[in-house]
Amino acid sequence: MTPRRVRAESDAVGRQDRPLRITVDGECVDGIEGQTLAGVLLAAGRLSWRQARSGAPRGVFCGIGVCFDCLVTVGGERDVRACRRRARPGDVVTTQSRTPASEPASEPPIDPHKPNSPGRES
Numbered sequence: 001m002t003p004r005r006v007r008a009e010s011d012a013v014g015r016q017d018r019p020l021r022i023t024v025d026g027e028c029v030d031g032i033e034g035q036t037l038a039g040v041l042l043a044a045g046r047l048s049w050r051q052a053r054s055g056a057p058r059g060v061f062c063g064i065g066v067c068f069d070c071l072v073t074v075g076g077e078r079d080v081r082a083c084r085r086r087a088r089p090g091d092v093v094t095t096q097s098r099t100p101a102s103e104p105a106s107e108p109p110i111d112p113h114k115p116n117s118p119g120r121e122s
C-alpha cells in the first residue's frame with residue numbers, strides 16, 4: 001500500500017477539502033482538515049518519523065492506537081499517538097526517538113564510599 005491522497009475533484013463522495021498546515025521539526029507540511037497527524041505525514045510521503053531503541057525506523061504500524069509506534073511530540077506534549085490525534089492548523093510537531101543517545105542522562109551511580117553520593121545512607 002502506498003500513502004496517497006485521493007484528490008477532491010476525483011473523489012466520488014464529493015467532499016469539500018479544507019487545507020491545513022502543520023510544522024514537523026520546523027518544516028511545513030500541508031494536510032486536509034480531518035486527517036490525523038499520521039495521515040498528514042503519510043500523505044506527505046513520510047513513512048517513518050521515529051526510531052526505536054534499536055535504531056529501527058518507526059511510523060504507523062497498527063493505525064488504531066494500540067502499538068504506540070507512531071509517537072510524536074505535539075506542542076510540547078510528549079508521547080502523542082499520531083494515528084489517534086487529528087491534525088489542527090498550526091500544530092507544532094516534533095519527532096522523538098528512544099535510541100540510547102536520545103535518552104536523558106541517567107543519574108550517576110551511587111558510590112557507597114563517597115560521603116555526599118546521592119542515595120547514600122548516613
Ligand code: FES
Pocket residue numbers: 059060061062063064065066067068069070071081082083084
Ligand atoms: S500506529 Fe499504532 S498506536 Fe499509532
